[in-house]
Amino acid sequence: MTIPSARTGSTIGSSRLDVMNFLNEVAQNYPSAISFASGRPAEQFFNLEAWINRLPLFVEHFATQNGLGLETARNLIGQYGRTNGIMCDLIARQLALDEGILCKPAQIVVTAGCQEAMNLCVTRLCRHPDDIILSRSPAYIGITGIADLNGIPIAPFVVDDSTPPAEALEQAIRNARYEGKRPRLLYLVPDFDNPTGTVLSRDARLQMIEVCARNGIVILEDNPYGMFRYNGKSVPTMFSLDTKTCVVYLGTYSKTICPGLRVGFAVVPEGEMPGGQSGAGMLDALSQAKSFVTVNTSQIGQAIAGAILLSQACSLRDLIAPVIQHYRTNRNAMLDSLAYAFSAYEDVVSWNQPDGGFFLTLRLPFEFGREEAEICASEYGVLTMPLSFFALGEDGRNQVRLAFSNSQPERIRTGIERLGMFVTARLHGRRE
Structure with a gap:
């Protein structure tokens, strides 16, 4: 190691x-x-015309949810909209059915792909000059690019066959603090990691949650590949295993539907998070930052994604x-x-x-x-x-x-x- x-x-x-x-x-x-x-995902499974033709499903759903007429609903979908998103209820249902994640729509902010969700979380959490990100190395280039652009250091740790991930993580935390740095968040892709393709075991996930909770560190669990398992039994997400209120779940429909939608999301836990901030407070901070960056995620993209979910009874497994x-x-x-x-x-x-x-x-x-x-x-x-x-x-x-x-x-x-x-x-x- x-x-x-x-x-x-x-x-x-x-x-x-x-x-x-x-x-x-x-x-x-x-x-x-x-x-x-x-x-990239396989393009032969993109069915754009059929997906766009399902748009009325979401218009009707949106109208019913908000007590609106269909014309008013269509106009509002085409307008500037709610910063946190207009399909949070459908995302919550899909996560419960497909990932075993139980959350409320109010815990979700819809983003322009998962990359925006990562950027919002990193820039909201790492605000002190001594704050740093922890990550396994090698790491997805998206998180390292965000760190570089914002001038935030990364403390990497390498896990090998002789070193449990939690042990490597604890050593990285000690080293960072010795250098006068404050580990603020841990970025992980626990399922079929990009670039290595590896999976963290259930025990490793629980142990890393314990380490982060004890050290006041927020975990960003990025899960674009979790539904693409070809052998063996799925491992529960870290968010669903978390009893310490320290995991923020990052998701996207770029792989399960198509990247062109640019629809991702962050799910923030309820209760007090590491650092003393409440989950609701963090969600408000993410929403405020997003309102000055992208205003809101494309509501037309959300409407198409929402219509697909509605047509699939809010589970993407058959699709x-x-x-x-x-x-x-x-x-x-x-x-x-x-x-x-x-x-x-x-x-x-x-x-x-x-x-x-x-x-x-x-x-x-x-x-x-x-x-x-x-x-x-x-x-x-x-x-x-x-x-x-x-x-x-x-x-x-x-x-x-x-x-x-x-x-x-x-x-x-x-x-x-x-x-x-x-x-x-x-x-x-x-x-x-």
Whole structure:
């Protein structure tokens, strides 16, 4: 286990903007390359015309809920609206049915995607110069980008096979305080983490909740992939396990419906939260900040998302069942292809086998960074994401994130074959 010190992204190699620019340029320069770089949802399941045609369902629901005529309801949906959102009741019902999360509509603020929810929480909670964010490394680039843009340091911790997550977290807290910093929030993707694809066990979740409650730290539980489980039994969300009032749940319909809606949300617990602020007080702070940034989340986007929920009796399980099957098939194709491509190198090349999500991680016996990613694109026709792009320290230098969501089995097999050719050439060169 290694515990890097708290620091901003500007001190960790190239900036996130440089990384994203590099990836965009590689994708543009080699448009025919097979991409394992992007964790986008599969587009063939977008049904825009049918979803838009269901809009009257939400108009009728909104009119009934507010005692309005249909024309008045339609006009209000097209107007500026309530900052916290107009579909909170439907979100609460969907969370209860699909995630086992029990909350009231008044605990929810609807945001422009989960990214806005993260930004609001970070900027509202980390307001003192000594406040910092805690995060596992490697971490989703969205949270590190928010930290960089707002000048908020991140104290990363790396969890390995010999160190329980709660123990690594406690050590990171001690190190941060020794440096004069105040850990204010912990960011986690407990289910099928981006970029690693790993899942936190129930015990690990409970232990980390206990550590954070004891140390006055708020947990941001980001859960975009939780419903995309292909094997095994689901683990309860940290929000549903939380008896300490320290977990804020972040959700989105970008993966379960489509990203173009830009509808996400934050669910704030009831009662007193770490730091002495009430959940209601935090929700008010988020709402006030949002009112000066985006005013309100697109009510037309909310109406479409709400209509889809109404048409599905507020559960998305039936809607995403064929999507889950598609992703499971893709994951299996990637695992089988990796086993075939690296059968001669099983002693030095390895990968995890995720039970869900969009990603897995390949471990190589050499460093894989920008130069290697560009060689793969230019000479072998395959786009990949070095795990070091997500690292907050020196970890991940010999690992690669592979996304299998937005592809097809045949392309996956061809792409992994090309990646195998690159690895074979590199290993053959080293041996000679």
